[in-house]
Amino acid sequence: MWRLTTPDFENPRANLLAALTFIDGTVLHPLSESEHSDILKLYADYDNNCGQPAAHLKGEHLSEALRLALYNAYKQVQVGGRLADYRSGLKLLAELCPYCGYGAVTDLDHHLPRSKYMAHALYAKNLIPSCHPCNNIKRATAGEVPSAQFSHVFLGVHPVEQFLFASITILQKGVRVVYSVEHVASLDVDEYERLKFQFETLQLNDRYGPQINIFLGGLRTSVEECGAYGASVLKAYLARAHASHCKNFGRNHWQSVLLMALSISDEFCSGGYKTCFGQHRVVI
Numbered sequence: 001m002w003r004l005t006t007p008d009f010e011n012p013r014a015n016l017l018a019a020l021t022f023i024d025g026t027v028l029h030p031l032s033e034s035e036h037s038d039i040l041k042l043y044a045d046y047d048n049n050c051g052q053p054a055a056h057l058k059g060e061h062l063s064e065a066l067r068l069a070l071y072n073a074y075k076q077v078q079v080g081g082r083l084a085d086y087r088s089g090l091k092l093l094a095e096l097c098p099y100c101g102y103g104a105v106t107d108l109d110h111h112l113p114r115s116k117y118m119a120h121a122l123y124a125k126n127l128i129p130s131c132h133p134c135n136n137i138k139r140a141t142a143g144e145v146p147s148a149q150f151s152h153v154f155l156g157v158h159p160v161e162q163f164l165f166a167s168i169t170i171l172q173k174g175v176r177v178v179y180s181v182e183h184v185a186s187l188d189v190d191e192y193e194r195l196k197f198q199f200e201t202l203q204l205n206d207r208y209g210p211q212i213n214i215f216l217g218g219l220r221t222s223v224e225e226c227g228a229y230g231a232s233v234l235k236a237y238l239a240r241a242h243a244s245h246c247k248n249f250g251r252n253h254w255q256s257v258l259l260m261a262l263s264i265s266d267e268f269c270s271g272g273y274k275t276c277f278g279q280h281r282v283v284i
């Protein structure tokens with residue numbers, strides 16, 4: 001769960017004109033000066049509302065023809081469209097999907113759904129680089145209350161402190177990890193509701209299972225080597241790995257959160273780690 005740097009490279013007017021004109025120069029919708037300023041005003045309202053759903057952002061004062069033209073013009077931002085560079089630039093804002101923190105960025109998700117907020121179909125801050133599974137699960141989610149909304153990847157206000165936690169249970173064979181979003185002191189109550197709803201909607205506890213296996217498998221050699229020297233050595237290694245992940249991905253990335261939980265687990269560090277790895281035999 002990440003916040004991304006707000007896109008600042010956009011040229012709304014150029015993008016609007018390109019999207020509203022066919023390649024042979026035929027104008028799909030002639031954009032008047034007043035329509036252009038109405039759209040920019042709507043974009044400013046979007047920013048002021050931190051991108052969260054609101055009736056006034058639907059742009060119902062714009063003509064239906066203009067709203068429909070903007071809705072249809074999104075085709076030019078899709079693969080093979082005339083705004084392919086715009087699409088690529090937006091996708092490059094994220095190294096990995098900011099919703100799950102592991103998926104490859106293949107899609108642009110409309111934070112406010114295109115079907116209901118047609119006037120924002122092309123707005124850069126409404127286009128969230130994401131993986132296909134997250135985009136597909138989220139679909140047109142945009143409830144009226146924070147407990148039915150997603151946190152805004154560009155405009156959401158996240159605290160600097162950790163709000164995602166993992167609880168670890170060592171089993172006879174394997175380790176169970178359960179993540180939860182907690183209402184820490186510096187997390188705004190509405191934002192807490194959004195993050196909690198988002199985490200549950202995206203089914204991240206289920207989806208992280210295979211990713212955790214892969215991630216822990218990558219740490220296997222270091223964990224086993226440090227663990228052989230005792231729990232304190234393994235704890236120190238995991239604490240260093242946690243600090244390094246925080247620097248790269250932030251303290252609320254699922255890997256950072258997992259490393260933190262493992263580094264303070266007496267059970268894991270005193271030998272419980274041995275149950276976490278699948279059996280393997282070297283055959284060559």
Ligand SMILES: [Zn+2]
Pocket residue numbers: 097098099100101102103130131132133134135
């Ligand atoms: Zn994702």
